[in-house]
Amino acid sequence: MSTTDTTEKSIALVKQAATNGSISEAASKNIQVWLTEDRYAEYRDEVIAHINDGKWQKLDDVFWTIIPFGTGGRRGRMYSIGSNAINDRTIGESAQGLADYVVQYHGGKKELSCAIAYDTRHKSRHFTELCAGIMVAAGIKVYLLDDYRATPQLSFAVRYKNCDCGIMVTASHNPPSDNAVKVYWSSGAQVLPPHDKAIIERVMNCQQIKVTPFAEAVADGRVEIVTDEVDKAYFEAAIACAFEGPRDAKILYTPLHGVGAAAVVPLAEKDGFTDIEVYGPHAEPNGDFPNVPGHVSNPENKVIFEAPIEHARKTGANMILATDPDCDRIGVAAPITTDTAGEWRTFNGNEIGAILGEYVLSKRAAAGTLTPSSYIIKTLVTTELTRRIAESYNVRCVGDLLVGFKHIAAVMDQEGPDDFVYGTEESHGYLVGQYCRDKDGAVASMLMCELAAELKAKGQSMHDYLCDLHRKHGYHREFLINLVMEGSEGMAAMQRLMKAFRTSPPKAVAGINIAKVRDYAAGTITDTATGESSKLVGPEGDLIILDLAEEGNYVACRPSGTEPKIKLYVFTRLPADQSQDLDQASETLKARLAALETDVRAYAKANS
Template sequence: MSGSNIDTKSLLEQVGQATSDGKITASAAENIEIWLTEDRYSRYAEQVAEHITSGKWKELDDAFWTIIPFGTGGRRGKMYAFGSNAINERTIGESAQGLAEYVKENVTGELSCALAYDTRHRSREFAELCARIMVSNGFKVYFLDDYRSTPELSFLVRYKKCSCGIMVTASHNPPSDNAVKVYWSTGGQVMPPHDKAIIDRVMNVQDIPLGVEFDAAVAEGKVVICTAETDEAFINAVKQQKFDGPRDLKILYSPLHGVGASAVVPALAADNFTDVTIFGPHKEPSGDFPNVPGHVSNPENPQVFDAIIEQAKKDGSELILATDPDCDRVGVAAPKTMDTTGEWGTFTGNQIGVLLADHVLSERKKGGGLTPEHYVVETLVTTKMVRRIADSYGVRTCGNLQVGFKWIGGTMDAEGPDKFVFGCEESHGYLVGQYARDKDAAVASMLLAELAANCKKEGKSLHEKLESLWWQHGYHAERLLNQKMPGSEGMANMQKLMAKFRAEPPQSVGGLKLVAIRDYQADTVTTVDGQTSKLNGPPGNLVILDLEDDNYVAVRPSGTEPKVKFYMFSYVAPEQLSLMDAAQEEMEARLDAFEKDLSAFAASV
């Protein structure tokens, strides 16, 4: 069946009947018609037609029920050969072309774009496609010609003073997915108003120019391979964030089949950590992510560490670090005591943030470099313990931010990067230094190794260090519950659930009474007696339920995946702590109760 022989009228009649029969959604039918009838999608018409005649309605609905959006980090989704709701040559190409058009309209001077990619399937192919598109639009492209980290891409944008940047990665998503993250000239991910303006261009892309082959563009100097130069400069910038101290520590590191060996290992070496082993079963760069539970390389998942911990117990390792495929997030495991053959435990993203915040602030204070103008940055769903630690060191906290590290990067520029000390988010993202505007697992790994070596010298474990911080600042326990809502029905249910939280919120959660509702979309605070006032918060689809005794729950739809996220926060003030074990048990029970009530509330939609 050739494009010219496609009976478009018959195909659209079949699509209409499938819509009437409830086999596909009306929005999918609209997008299918566009891909069948508009010239810009003509090369995909045969494949779409074959799916229609074969009755592959589920695949068609998944591929077309919406137009894949820009979320908190860019455009991300499942790879499929065609479709408006899939990652493929067309949607990747539209993303690059839309970016190019917007930058050309809004940036003066020489145009340039930084480009990098991770170990996922088709990442190199998509990176070369983006490079060709940018060159065809008059951009010089600075290209990292091997698997490299997202923070190194952020660094490269700043290092080469690029107009923009593109990172091909889907972070810690399953092997089926890929994505592009789009960066502005700051080295940060695109923010308002640029993000919405770029997506407007993306949605209206007609032709995608591919006037030059990748190798020819390299030969002509339009694509500049700068991998070795950028690696050296990047690691040197990370090294500048180090602090002096002991380095006697045996480290076991897992890149989880991603790019991390190119960043974490040289960063540790630059900080004089010499006893570092890469965990063999996770060493191979692979988009299939073998030997990882569920083939999902997410260091937020404690099960990822099970096999690594067993190896650590055998070889006497004292710290485990693991980074996600694009090496912007880091997870940590350590022995509960100084006995490396005994019980080990992982840390949540909030707990890692707490440990790093205290380490960096403590070391900066020793150097006499802290002033009341210095600041740390976190988001609205990051633990308040970071703020309490910052308060104890007499520095500011900028925390009235929506979810996503781009807001942390944006705050650095708004507040002035010279006074920036530390940025973190609960999803295992951390930054120290001015060299990037995105989270960096390399610098976080280096500083965590320093802290673990300091603790070892003091005769305590990382877990014991965290407990000492709880005694000082109060016991904080947080938990994340992901309520998955896939497909077109899921999107509708996500919207219904958010609407219900706003209009008919639960009057208690886990036995704690509701005190107020913070609605960041409406910019209002409503107390239980119905009094409403202005919130003065950052706009976004986020609702926070404030409960008794400084406990609270934040609710938001994910910006990159089909699910609603519940962030649960419990707290025991330091003056109320008597037995740590009892407080931990009580807060775990409280979070269990939160989770039970929130799951039931979500199921009622």
């Protein structure tokens, strides 16, 4: 049978599969594109083999959509074929689209360059060499960090080497099945408008991917290895963020099988910490994350701390730090009292953000380096406790931002990096200093080590330190609900739920009326009592916030930009005068959070 006949037969089978419901209509269209267009010719035989074997569920999974650029770049499950999978084609399109845009944007600029780094995930090195070859073929020199390195080190490298763009090959905290590319602009931040849309346009219309063999590019200097040079400069810049104080603390650190040990440990040692133990079962760089519960190396998950806590109680550690696979986010656990052999508890991202914010601001205030122009930055779904802490130091908080650290980076450059003090987001990302434009798990870990040592010297636990902040600023508690909705059916459910929140939100949750609905996509704020809408001043994006009648209590809803889920952020607060008895305040908000979760989940189930 000829190639044409084979293709036509396969197309007929695909159409029939769509008719009988074995695959979605969208998957059928995308499969036909891969079968008929020349740019996908090298994948045609494998697509046909899947069709002949009747692998319709797999075909639907990897073809039902075209994998998008989200808040963290292009991310997803790896599979050798498919428009909705991470593979040589989709990664190649991403790099080619970036290269084409950079060349066009800079016109006749003779010397263009791109920094590239990668983490410990499966195929990260392979995708790195592919991206490097594409950039070189487009006339763009590559500065390569030729070993496992952290995402903030890539952001730093872009700035340090004056690059026009950067690529980080990582899927951050996603499962072992995933990989991704994060795309950076010359600022060292992930791409923002108008560059992001322009790059996406070229990615989606990419026809031919041109690749220079990696070995050839290294041999002739078009790929230059700069690992040692950038490491030295990065650590010099990062250690400048340290504060003076005690250094007597015993730290247990887990890189969760990622890159972090090459950044966190050397930086903490440069800061004077000598008693840092890397947790053995998590020390090996391994893309399977074999010794992490569920094989998901996410420092947000309390379960990853269970085994390290048992170890820390036996060894007398004062604190446990964890970083995700690309070391841009941290998790923290500490004993509830000063008894290291007693009960331990983890901190969520909002709590770590508040603790770090207080520490940095207090140190800057003591040093006399805060000015009327000083400011911190947070996102809309990050606790307002951080804002209140900043205001207590007469420091401005820029907090009207969508999710994504790239928005924090943009504000740094808009407002002026010299006055920037601290950036934080709910999802365990933190930045101090102006040496890069992305969250940095290594510097955040260093500062947490400093705080642990300072509190040890004072005879205070880190949990007591947080409690003091709640008494002063009001007790804040937050909760994140993840509603996983995979595949084409999940996407439809997500769209239905977001529409419901916009058009027919609940009238009350946890017995508290919803006073206003903020719709950041429509740019409106609606009074639910009167039905009247007014203009919402703020960023534009797919985010809805339901403000409850009791001030400081609200629910935010948004689809994830990197995973198939809707995220529901629940925020509660009691005023300071009702927060002096923290046990009672905790019980009050614990009950409120439980009621909010029940009502929000019920609403989501009925409307998705």
